[in-house]
Amino acid sequence: MSNYVFDLERSSRGLRLNRFLHGLIAAERRKLFLERPEEAMQGLSEAEKDMVRRLDWKAMQDYGASFFCLEKLARTKGVSNPEMVAHFRGETLEAFLKTRRVPGAR
């Protein structure tokens, strides 16, 4: 089984980052983040800000971000779930799509 079980330890470690990501369900938070990202990320630690700036999905996941909170950031930045999944697998989107039955269904 995968090590990536979102348990209470992971949830506790990722709480501040997840709270930021979750906040992007509000249109005004998305607007602020897209226009003035540093201001929107004020409450985060330097390490957390760095991961968000780089859209480093795997680093955020390993740190404690919930996939479902990462989805809010991905939607805000126009990134699809297959792109995130490819990143977790350590491959390009093109390489990942070659492993799928209907690459156009996204």
Added chain:
Amino acid sequence: MAKIIGGIGTSHVPTIAMAFDKGKQQDPDWKPLFAGYEPVAKWLAEKKPDVLFFCFNDHATTFFFDQYPTFALGVSAEYAIADEGTGVRKIPRLKGHAALARHVARSLVDDEFDLTIFQDLPIDHGLHSPLTMMWPTSPDWPGKVIPLFVNVLQHPLPKPKRCYALGKAIRKAVESYPEDLKVAMVGTGGLSHQMIGERAGFNDEKWDREFLELIEKDPERLAGMTVADFARLGGNEGAEVVMWLIMRGALDARVKKVHSNYYLPMTTAMAVALFE
């Protein structure tokens, strides 16, 4: 008395809602999915249930980890559609059957299922991505819903056995409601998929097909498995199929699967099954 007339098991993948909203019914990449829901939509149009009782999960949209219930029942007369990061879907607000939901809440707590109760919260795609495949959206929804939230995100998750037992208690609750109402159960989630870790992109069609058999013929066996079993066989996120067990627990011990469809285009196996 209120009566449960059947059950539906369905995936709740967000791209199902995306395909619907973008009108991809005739797109060859999506047609097999839409075709698979047609018999379910027809069954609902013919049987006309007053209420769809939805066992679903929120995706860190309305419920966040600073306060996370295990089971939570919605008892409002109306629910907004949630913004999940791309704006609100252009579909009508959900109508809730508040009186039946409140009765179910009392009955379940009396049966020692100590639920969280929620009111007036926006609902995410976990419920309405499958709903728009099954019920028309205009001029308005043809019936009401009762949303039952289940924690399938933050471990520890409720045991499959507990989910199955909850289904049985829901049946008892519904059947003790004095008004003549027709209720259909809906269990959402799955089938196999994993979105995280090195095994992201994992599927297992063989296990999915076995699950579709067992949920009809031997739900007790599924209820005896662990969440870790479901995660190993169907992927971490695929373990959410425990919500199908709530639906199944509310049906007769013997049911007939009158329709099922399976489509695995991208990361998640999209299935729908109808039980009478």
